[in-house]
Amino acid sequence: MTLSAIRLLAPQQSAQSVEFFCQERSDLLTPFSPAALEFVETLSRQLLRDPAFKAHPEMIALGYWLRKANISRLAEQAAVPTAVTNHAVRLPRGLVFHVAPSNVDTIFIYSLVISLLMGNKNLVRLSSKSSAQQMLILQVLNQVLTELPDNPVSHSLMVVTYPHDDTISRQLSSWCDARMLWGGDNTVSHFSSLPVRPTAVDIKFANKYSLALLSVQAVLAADDAGFARLVRAFVSDTYLFGQQACSSPRAVCWLGDTHMVSQASTKFWSAVDAAVNQYPHGLMAADFMQKLVFVAEHAIDYQSVLSPVSSDMTLTVLNTELAGLIETRHHCGRGTFLQTAVSQLTDLNAVLHRGVQTLTYFGISAGELQTWLQAGVPGLDRLVPVGQGLDFDYIWDGVDLFASLSRFVTIR
Amino acid sequence: MNNLDFFYQQPSPYSLGAAEKQQVLHSHLAALDAHHQQHCELYRRIASSQTAAGWFDQQVFLPVRLFKEYELKSVAQQDVFKVLTSSGTTSQQVSRIALDRETAAHQSKVLVKIMQHYLGVQRLPMLIIDHPSVVKDRLSFSARGAGILGLSTFGRDHTYALDDDMQINLERVQAFIAKHQGKPVFIFGFTFMVWQYFFQVLQQSGQQLDLAGSVLVHSGGWKKLIDIAVDNSVFKQVAFATCGIQRVHNFYGMVEQVGSIFVECSHGYLHAPDYADIDIVDARTMQKLPDGQQGLIAVSSVLPSSYPGHRLLTEDLGTVFGEDNCPCGLNGKYFHVHGRLPKAEVRGCSDTHAAEVKP
Numbered sequence: 001m002t003l004s005a006i007r008l009l010a011p012q013q014s015a016q017s018v019e020f021f022c023q024e025r026s027d028l029l030t031p032f033s034p035a036a037l038e039f040v041e042t043l044s045r046q047l048l049r050d051p052a053f054k055a056h057p058e059m060i061a062l063g064y065w066l067r068k069a070n071i072s073r074l075a076e077q078a079a080v081p082t083a084v085t086n087h088a089v090r091l092p093r094g095l096v097f098h099v100a101p102s103n104v105d106t107i108f109i110y111s112l113v114i115s116l117l118m119g120n121k122n123l124v125r126l127s128s129k130s131s132a133q134q135m136l137i138l139q140v141l142n143q144v145l146t147e148l149p150d151n152p153v154s155h156s157l158m159v160v161t162y163p164h165d166d167t168i169s170r171q172l173s174s175w176c177d178a179r180m181l182w183g184g185d186n187t188v189s190h191f192s193s194l195p196v197r198p199t200a201v202d203i204k205f206a207n208k209y210s211l212a213l214l215s216v217q218a219v220l221a222a223d224d225a226g227f228a229r230l231v232r233a234f235v236s237d238t239y240l241f242g243q244q245a246c247s248s249p250r251a252v253c254w255l256g257d258t259h260m261v262s263q264a265s266t267k268f269w270s271a272v273d274a275a276v277n278q279y280p281h282g283l284m285a286a287d288f289m290q291k292l293v294f295v296a297e298h299a300i301d302y303q304s305v306l307s308p309v310s311s312d313m314t315l316t317v318l319n320t321e322l323a324g325l326i327e328t329r330h331h332c333g334r335g336t337f338l339q340t341a342v343s344q345l346t347d348l349n350a351v352l353h354r355g356v357q358t359l360t361y362f363g364i365s366a367g368e369l370q371t372w373l374q375a376g377v378p379g380l381d382r383l384v385p386v387g388q389g390l391d392f393d394y395i396w397d398g399v400d401l402f403a404s405l406s407r408f409v410t411i412r
Numbered sequence: 413m414n415n416l417d418f419f420y421q422q423p424s425p426y427s428l429g430a431a432e433k434q435q436v437l438h439s440h441l442a443a444l445d446a447h448h449q450q451h452c453e454l455y456r457r458i459a460s461s462q463t464a465a466g467w468f469d470q471q472v473f474l475p476v477r478l479f480k481e482y483e484l485k486s487v488a489q490q491d492v493f494k495v496l497t498s499s500g501t502t503s504q505q506v507s508r509i510a511l512d513r514e515t516a517a518h519q520s521k522v523l524v525k526i527m528q529h530y531l532g533v534q535r536l537p538m539l540i541i542d543h544p545s546v547v548k549d550r551l552s553f554s555a556r557g558a559g560i561l562g563l564s565t566f567g568r569d570h571t572y573a574l575d576d577d578m579q580i581n582l583e584r585v586q587a588f589i590a591k592h593q594g595k596p597v598f599i600f601g602f603t604f605m606v607w608q609y610f611f612q613v614l615q616q617s618g619q620q621l622d623l624a625g626s627v628l629v630h631s632g633g634w635k636k637l638i639d640i641a642v643d644n645s646v647f648k649q650v651a652f653a654t655c656g657i658q659r660v661h662n663f664y665g666m667v668e669q670v671g672s673i674f675v676e677c678s679h680g681y682l683h684a685p686d687y688a689d690i691d692i693v694d695a696r697t698m699q700k701l702p703d704g705q706q707g708l709i710a711v712s713s714v715l716p717s718s719y720p721g722h723r724l725l726t727e728d729l730g731t732v733f734g735e736d737n738c739p740c741g742l743n744g745k746y747f748h749v750h751g752r753l754p755k756a757e758v759r760g761c762s763d764t765h766a767a768e769v770k771p
Contacts, residue, residue, distance in 0.1 A: 288698075289475065292695075292725065295461055296461070300482060308464060313695065
């Protein structure tokens, strides 16, 4: 197959060929250029204005994240200390080739935006399987491109799709200066096997597993309003993408007095049970069937036992030993939680590994968590309060995206 | 040890009334629960988990998919006499069902009891709506081939209606009809094959075959036919219009419960025989549903003692209409199957689209 099999999705028409686009470097911008800021602001406005996105909370969240105030805050956080800027200049890497996850999620837009803020040119490959969300994203991107015909960013972005084809992927990979791989382990490994030029970098985001850590005492002591907030926040972290986002907690670990765990757990899950039955989770018979199979698989592998806390299959809680808490092979999401308890944070070290990404926490002080991390933990990329599990951060899976998508030129 | 004499002594496979069946069948199934708990550690673990949630009136139903992932058996390896396999519809994985001599014998015996109810005790001349190669290569035996071989024991003078290119061999079929003129004939095939390569071809070419007085038995699911808007009544109309066939019996069965199949009665309902039962389950609550409501089909059978397949939750949708009061006069619950459960949507960033990557 040749490059002619590539279909351009955004912009809808371009005077540049893909080949020319990928090889030309004279049109790179500089980090946080006014043109890029205008582009991002316009994108944010479109997302928040269009009523079509009201039904997609993840799109609204994206719209808010892209707002001017948040981008300025990010720019401050990512700012290079004066000690460095005295003898170094930050520049874009060049062409960034983004391989978006096949089941379109908004997540690749976040890394795309960081990339264009750094002044890179961007080529995005979307899955050839079209989805409603994909159409919406393309629609809004094309609106922005039409609205800003003279903005240089509009000419340094191409969104394409093509059938699974190594010849094309190999060619595009050979042209880029950075390759951003989103997807399952297989997709990421497969693309990794296609070479990039020796000066280029690969940034990989493969499968990850996340969990929640709740303080037994804090849950029991929470006032009504605080407890209700916790439950709402937990439900939205876990049920928004059917618990299938990498950052959606799939397990709940209780921390504290082991004699009080069952009381705290009963209080928590009965409230979650009531909340999920009000939540537009979209789970159907086939989802419940998947869960039934997982319940059996986990019982076989870890002798876990269903907890009777839930009124139906919308919520499934399995009591397990610590060893069964992180189950990355079969876990089906869809409102399924592996539950266990530990009496101290360091007990978790035994099961954490590099495949564990987010820990959402409640009732545990930042200081306590810092002390734990500083002594060294074998996994985890981010710890955030319950409710912020699905928020995007410019440091993702341990990678500072601003740093990875730019380069320093030193001058002494 | 799995003594089914009580069932075998009944005058027909549809003898037991609801009250008696409830008692006999359910005490037998409860004994199998205990047997498998004791002899299959994996089953015991699943049972402990399910029982804690109080699903299905405290009975334990295994999702059929588990037989594709685990070797679930309740006999020692040296007692495994035969392993049944089926092709999976959703993946390359196959179910593996371990049979000992006893379970295998019960399966054959019950199948005979049920089929003889419809075909009589005499072996009838048998017309198979398939091509002969489907059973030739015994190394790569398809589920279709296994089904044909299994049913072949109920017929004689086995004649294949199709050639290897799936065309009807009219000469052969006509010769078969002429040879057995005026005598009842047993016709067997898979639902979709019978429709696509036999009835539809005859209908389109305007040809008529004289198979009046014969019994057509078919199985294999309606999914492909529902997609082209062919239901049971259309199927039967065309069977009559093209071949004069008036007795058509679809049956519902699965490799995980061979033997105690559910055969369609003269009024178009599938019937639970004495050896088996059917329940409809709400997937959300994991509780049994009352008659008349659609849900997941759960099947029970008194046959499996070498593997814990006596109570299974399928991924098929169905509705039970009643028990012991079908207008056909047979006892047992009667029901319809509506097809497979629609697949779940996949979201998030997990690796479910691995197939997207070329090897």
